C-alpha cells in the first residue's frame with residue numbers, strides 16, 4: 481500500500497502529467513513499475529530482517545566539502561580528489577558494506593575490476609573505510625524481476641569477506657550445507673564458510689580497494705601526459721556514441737583487448753607490481 485501511495489504522489493508531481501493521460505502503453509508501464517517496486521521493497525524488507533547490518537547512508541555523497549571526504553589519488557603532477565555518491569552504505573559494528581542498486585545487467589567479475597571497467601564499488605569503498613572501519617562486502621543489488629528469494633540467483637551480487645561473523649550478520653537464517661539467497665555464499669556441512677570466487681580474505685579485499693585507486697591514478701597520469709590512444713576492451717565499442725569519430729575499428733585491423741584467466745590473485749599480484 482505504501483508503495484502505491486508513494487508512486488501516486490510522485491505521479492501527481494509529474495510535470496508533464498504524462499501518466500495521467502489516457503495512454504494504454506503508459507498505463508501498462510505504470511502497472512509494471514508498481515509491481516516491480518512492490519517486489520523490490522518486499523525483498524529488501526526480507527533481506528533486512530535476516531541481517532544485522534544497519535542501512536546508514538542512502539545516496540550518500542562524498543567529496544571535498546562533504547562529511548565524507550574525497551578519495552585522494554596520488555597522481556603525478558599533483559593530488560586529485562574523487563567525488564561520487566553511493567546508493568547505500570550499511571554498517572555492522574566496524575564493518576562496512578556498499579550496495580549499488582542496478583536495474584540493468586550486472587557484472588561483478590574480477591576481470592571487470594582488473595580491466596578498470598568496473599571499479600566503482602571498490603573505489604567508493606575507499607571513502608567509507610579506514611580509521612578502524614573495515615570492508616565486509618561490495619554488491620550490486622538487482623532491482624530487475626529476475627531473481628527471487630525462492631530461486632537460484634541471490635539478491636546481491638558481489639564479493640564478501642570470508643568471515644563467519646560477517647556472513648551470519650549478512651544472512652542470519654543461513655544453515656550448514658545451505659547457500660544464501662542474499663549473497664553468493666554457502667556454508668559447509670560443518671557450518672564453516674565455503675570458500676569460492678565470491679569470497680575474499682580481508683587482505684584480498686583490501687588489495688581490491690587499493691588496486692581500484694591505483695588504476696585511477698594511472699588514468700590521471702595518462703590523461704595528464706596526453707595519452708589518448710583508443711585501446712578498448714572487448715564489447716566497449718558496441719554501443720559507444722563516439723564510434724563515428726574516434727577511428728577505432730576492427731575492420732581497420734585494430735583489435736579490442738581481452739583479458740583471460742583473471743583471478744583474485746591477479747589483482748594482488750598486479751598491486752605488488754605497482755598496479756600494472
Ligand code: SF4
Nearest residue numbers: 710717720723726728
Ligand atoms: S568506439 Fe572509440 S571511443 Fe568508443 S569505446 Fe570504442 S575505442 Fe573508445
